[in-house]
Amino acid sequence: MSANILVIISSGDADKALTGMMYAYNAMNYGWMDKVKVVFFGPAQNLLATHDAMRDMAGRIVEAARAADKDLAPTACKFLSDRDDTSNAVASLGIHVEYVGQLISDFIKDGFTPLVF
Template identity: 35%
Template sequence: MSDKLLVIIATENKPKALTALMYAGATIRNEWLEDVKVIYFGPIEQLMTTDEEIANAAIELAAKSETYACKAISDIEGISEKMD
C-alpha cells in the first residue's frame, strides 16, 4: 500500500471543501500516511478568498504539508494576490 495521499479540491461547496480539508489535516495530524499533498483547483480558489473558515483551514494545512493552486485560474479570477 502506498504511503502517499493527493487531495484535489475543486468545489465551491463549502461543506464538501471543509470535509476534504479536514481529511487532509487529520491524515497529517494522525500520521496515517507520510506524504500528503493538496491541490486547490477552480472554484475552491475563489472560496478560499471569500470564506474565512475555508481560508484559515487552508492556511493551517499549508503550514503542515505541500499545497498547490492553479495560478492560471487565480490570474483569470483576479485573486492571485489574495492567494499568496
Template identity: 30%
Template sequence: MKGIVLGYLRDTVLVGLCIGAIGFVGSGCAGPGGSESAGRDDASAGPRADSLAVLWTSGDPAVAEKVCFMYTHNAKKAGWFDRVVLIVWGPSAKLLSEDERLQEYVERMLADGVEVKACKACADSYGVSDRLAELGIEVKYMGRPLTRMLKADGWEVLTF
C-alpha cells in the same frame, strides 16, 4: 420543488462522500471512542502509498470544511500519509480567496505540514492568484505536476 430535489441530491452526495471517506480510512476517523492514529493499517498487503494529493475543485464551503479539509488535515496529523498535498483547483480558488473561515483552516493545515498549492491558471481566471499567495499558498501551473502525481508510483489522488 426543483430546489428541494437539488438540496436532497447535494445532501445525498455529501453523505456518500462521508461514508466513502470513513470506509477509506477504516476506523481511523477521529470521533467518539476513536483515535486519529487508529487509521493506519500496517497489516495490509501490498506497498504502502506514502503520498496523498487531494484535488479540491468544489466551490461549496460545506464540502471544503466538512469533508475535504477534515480528511486532508487528519491524513497528515495522524500520519496516514507521510506527504499530503492539497491542490486548490477551479471554483475552490475563488471560494478560498473570499472565505475567512476556510482561510484559517488552511493556515492550520499549513502549520501542521500539509502542502497547499493552487493552480495558477485557475486562480488567474478568477483574479485571485495574489490573494492566495498572500495566504502562504504556492500558486503555480499544476497541470504537469498533477499529471506526474496521477502517473507516479506511490501517489494516491483523492478528488473533492
C-alpha cells in the same frame, strides 16, 4: 501499496471543500498517510479568497505541510487564480500558486492516490 495521497480540493461548495481540507489536515497532522499533497483547483480557489473558515483551515494545512515536508506545500492553479484575479489572496495564505496540470500528473505517476473533494 503507496501510503501517499493527492487531495484535490475543487468544489465550489464550502461544506464539501472543508470536508476534504479537514481530512487532508488530519491525515498530515496525525500521520494517517506517509505523504499528503493538497492542490486547490477550480471553484474552491475562489472560496479561499472569501470564505473565513476555508482561509483558517488553509492556514492550518500550510503549517502542517511545512512541518511535514516543504516539498508538499499546498498549491493552487495559477491559470484559474489569474483568470479570477485571486492569485494574491490565495498566495497570502502561504499557498503556492503555479500551473498544476503537470504537477497533478506527476504526483499520480509517482504513486500518489488522488482524492477529489
